[in-house]
Amino acid sequence: MSQxxxxxxxxxxxxxxxxxxxxxxxxxxxxxxxxxxxxxxxxPLVVVALHRFLLALLYRALEGPTDIEQAKALFRDxxxxxxxxxxxxxxxxxxxxxDEGYPFYQVSAYEPxxxxxWKSWPAIAAEHNANNAKVLFDHxxxxxxxxxxxxxxxxxxxxxxxxxxGGGNSDFVYTKTAPSATAAMVLPLGIHLHDTLLVSLVPExxxxxxxxxxxxxxxxxxxxxxxxGIARPAMGVVDLYTWLARSITFHLDGxxxxxSELAFASGVECSSEGYIDPMLGYRIDDKWGRxxxxxxxxxxxxxxxxxxxxxxxxxxxxxxxxxxxxxSNRDRIPRSVLVLGQANNKxxxxxxxxxxxALPEALTGDRFIRTEIRQLLKExxxxxxxxxxxxxxxxxxxxxxxxxxxxxxxIKAFVEQMPVNSWYWSTLESRFHDILREYxxxxxxxxxxxxxxxxxxxxxKKAWGQHxxxxxxxxxxAIRALVKAEGPVLRKLKELNDEIAKLEPRKEVL
Numbered sequence: 001m002s003q004x005x006x007x008x009x010x011x012x013x014x015x016x017x018x019x020x021x022x023x024x025x026x027x028x029x030x031x032x033x034x035x036x037x038x039x040x041x042x043x044p045l046v047v048v049a050l051h052r053f054l055l056a057l058l059y060r061a062l063e064g065p066t067d068i069e070q071a072k073a074l075f076r077d078x079x080x081x082x083x084x085x086x087x088x089x090x091x092x093x094x095x096x097x098x099d100e101g102y103p104f105y106q107v108s109a110y111e112p113x114x115x116x117x118w119k120s121w122p123a124i125a126a127e128h129n130a131n132n133a134k135v136l137f138d139h140x141x142x143x144x145x146x147x148x149x150x151x152x153x154x155x156x157x158x159x160x161x162x163x164x165x166g167g168g169n170s171d172f173v174y175t176k177t178a179p180s181a182t183a184a185m186v187l188p189l190g191i192h193l194h195d196t197l198l199v200s201l202v203p204e205x206x207x208x209x210x211x212x213x214x215x216x217x218x219x220x221x222x223x224x225x226x227x228x229g230i231a232r233p234a235m236g237v238v239d240l241y242t243w244l245a246r247s248i249t250f251h252l253d254g255x256x257x258x259x260s261e262l263a264f265a266s267g268v269e270c271s272s273e274g275y276i277d278p279m280l281g282y283r284i285d286d287k288w289g290r291x292x293x294x295x296x297x298x299x300x301x302x303x304x305x306x307x308x309x310x311x312x313x314x315x316x317x318x319x320x321x322x323x324x325x326x327x328s329n330r331d332r333i334p335r336s337v338l339v340l341g342q343a344n345n346k347x348x349x350x351x352x353x354x355x356x357x358a359l360p361e362a363l364t365g366d367r368f369i370r371t372e373i374r375q376l377l378k379e380x381x382x383x384x385x386x387x388x389x390x391x392x393x394x395x396x397x398x399x400x401x402x403x404x405x406x407x408x409x410x411i412k413a414f415v416e417q418m419p420v421n422s423w424y425w426s427t428l429e430s431r432f433h434d435i436l437r438e439y440x441x442x443x444x445x446x447x448x449x450x451x452x453x454x455x456x457x458x459x460x461k462k463a464w465g466q467h468x469x470x471x472x473x474x475x476x477x478a479i480r481a482l483v484k485a486e487g488p489v490l491r492k493l494k495e496l497n498d499e500i501a502k503l504e505p506r507k508e509v510l
Contacts (some may be wrong), residue, residue, distance in 0.1 A: 003256025004097040004150045006104055007088050011151035012050060015040045017192060023151060026095070030054065030084050033194035043127050044340040044354035046155045048185045049162040052279070055200055056214045056241040061087035066206040068324065075198050075325045075332075094216035097154055098252040105157055105215055107247040109223040110263050112171065118251060118261040120145040121153055124160035126342070126349055132165055133349035147258035157248065161267075164245040167347025170265040173229035177347075178245035179270040183292035184300060184341045185279040186307060186316040188334035188359060195332055199322035202278040204237050212236030215244055221268060231269035240277060244268045278317035281306045290314070295343040299425070300355050301432050305377060307337070308363070308370035315370070323363040334359050360439030372445050376435065376452045380428055383460045386492035387424055390464065390485045391415045397481035424463040431455040450503035457496040464489045 010023035014036045021040070029036065041047050061084045065071035088095075094102050101108060112118055120142060122128045128140050166177035190196040204212065212235045221230060226247050234240045249263040274290065276282075281293040283306060293306050309315040309323060319337065326333035337359045342352040362369050395414035399406040415421070435452055464486065471478045 001252065002093075002096040002099045003252060004154075005092065006095040006097060006154060007092060009097075009151065011154045012039060013041045013155075014038070014193070026054075026057065027085070027088055029193070030057070030079065031081050033079065033197060034192050036193040038189065038193060038196070041155065043155075043159065044352050045126060045159040045163050045342060047354065048187060048279075048338075048340040049159040050155065051187055051196070051200070052162060052185075052241040053158050054197060056238045057087075058084075058197060058201055059204065059209065059212070059238045060214060060217065062201075064206075064209065065201060065203040066209055067203050071198075071201065071203050071321070072325065072328065074201070075195075075329075079194060079198070091216055097150055097157075098250055098256045102216070102220070103250060104154075105161055105242070105244070106249050107223070107226065107244075107267075108220060108249065110171075110226070110247045110249045110265060112263050117171065117263070119264050121148045121156070121259050121262060123262060123264045124153075124246075124248065125156040126159070126163065126352065132167065132347055145260075147253075147260045150257055150259050153250065153259040157250075160248070161243060161245050163342055164267070165344050165347045165349065170247075171263075172227045172247065172265045175266045176245070176269040179234065179240055179243050179272070179275070180277045180280060180292070181245070182294055182342070182344055183277070183280045184295050184339050185277075186281060186318055187279065187338045187340065188318055188322040189336050189338060190334050191332060195334070199325055199334055200279070200318040202237070202317045202321045208236045209238070212238040214238050214242040216242075226265070226267065229266065229269065231271040233272040234270055234275050237278060240270075240275065243270060276317070278321075281316045281319075282314040284314070295341055295351075295353055299429055300339055301357065301429055302377060302381075302425075304357065304432070304436075305370050305374040307339070307357075308360075308368075308373060310368040310370040319359075319363070322359075327364045330361075330364055333361060333364055358433060358436040360436050362439045362441055362443070365441050369439060372449075373439075376432075376449065379453060380432075380456055383456045383492055383496070384421065384424055386488040387421060387460060387463060388415065389488040391418055391420060391467075393485035393488075394467075394481045397484060398478065401477055418467070420463050420467045423466065424459055427459045427463070428455065431459070446503055450500060453496055453500050453503070457493060457500065460489065460496070461493060 006025060007027050008025045010025055012024050012029045014024055014029065015021050015038050016035055017037045039047055039050050062080065065074060095104050097104050122140055122142050122145050123131065126133045127135065128138055162178055163181045164178045165181055166175045168175055188199050190199055221244065244267045246267040247265040250259055251261040253260055282290045283293060285291045293303060307315055307319060309320045322334050335358065337357050338354060340354045343350045360369055392411055392415055395411045396406055399410055399414060435448060438448055438451065468482060471482050
């Protein structure tokens with residue numbers, strides 16, 4: 001029996017422009033996208049996965065864009081409701097969450113033989129104590145979580161297929177990581193969902209798009225192939241955005257309003273090498289070549305330049321595309337960008353994250369601002385090095401008391417527990433967000449740089465000042481170590497003073 005059709009049922013969480021919230025089906029989400037400010041869910045993984053899913057739908061419904069001119073026409077004229085409606089009607093039977101033949105994003109032929117092999121729904125919800133993500137303060141029992149609404153199960157299903165991490169055997173074979181699961185995904189935000197989708201709809205080659213089919217247009221993968229560990233290359237962006245990373249089957253129990261159990265095993269491995277995901281930024285590694293930007297323990301803002309276009313073409317294509325489209329209508333330039341994803345360690349999720357940045361208006365100009373912002377970030381790193389050198393000197397003298405050279409690991413551990421470095425970065429981060437908003441077409445770079453160097457100087461001076469105050473009442477060893485340590489900071493402050501002095505006259509003239 002077919003139950004819970006995602007085209008009509010309410011399951012996509014949205015916030016409207018007037019601030020009200022609701023859940024919508026696929027049809028209403030797309031056709032009312034100009035009324036919707038954003039898709040919002042407590043999980044960043046769900047938010048970005050739903051956007052990728054809707055983009056895949058649009059590629060197929062619109063049969064494009066296949067070039068920049070078609071993309072500009074869509075941006076100018078808006079989403080054609082007739083094409084979207086016709087496409088959804090054609091594939092209506094492939095969007096049943098519970099169905100004997102083609103259950104959405106699932107493998108209908110997979111059904112565990114033993115009762116114990118059915119799993120509870122947290123198996124696909126990383127935010128609720130899934131097997132590879134133990135969450136503090138979440139008291140849902142994995143083995144007996146009880147029923148959950150189907151609308152939420154549908155959201156987690158899409159997120160799970162996008163962010164599944166490899167590691168461990170399943171009923172079939174060893175599980176593999178979904179194609180882009182460990183990368184930081186980038187989403188420029190338009191003035192409403194309509195623009196958010198269009199600026200991320202990067203043109204795809206016409207011939208590629210013709211065979212680039214989403215999971216609901218593909219015939220089910222034979223169960224025997226899944227059991228043998230099938231691998232294949234991605235057909236294109238649409239295939240990539242709807243990759244079958246796991247073989248999942250929802251067990252229908254009742255009228256389809258809730259889900260209690262599911263089958264869960266390995267899916268299809270992506271064998272493509274060097275594929276480009278339009279939502280990812282890349283870097284060049286000396287050993288491994290092009291690698292996607294990932295979340296690290298340090299904030300992503302310290303690598304923000306990697307998200308901006310230049311002639312290296314390593315930036316996310318969605319950012320490049322957004323800047324090109326916005327040149328014809330600067331009132332519709334995305335004002336901010338979300339970076340979403342997860343960090344993992346040996347198949348265990350360490351955290352998931354969503355960071356929001358102002359998107360510099362100067363992106364729509366003629367110059368590459370990536371180099372300029374990289375310079376600003378480097379100046380912040382250089383200043384922090386002086387702080388770190390001072391902290392290291394202080395730690396060494398405190399630990400040695402002048403009698404021996406402490407172990408380097410002990411020095412490093414001592415420095416890491418000092419609050420001065422984390423305070424420096426957290427304070428400067430808020431200033432960096434201000435700087436991004438200053439990056440308009442009219443502002444001169446040297447003017448912005450002067451403003452930034454003043455922030456770096458002030459933050460460095462205050463960070464060291466706080467450390468100095470914290471040890472001023474200490475013993476003679478601490479005060480002596482402090483005096484010996486502050487040389488690098490004082491020298492850096494002088495350098496910053498000199499550089500700012502060179503820029504300030506220019507600032508006054510302007």
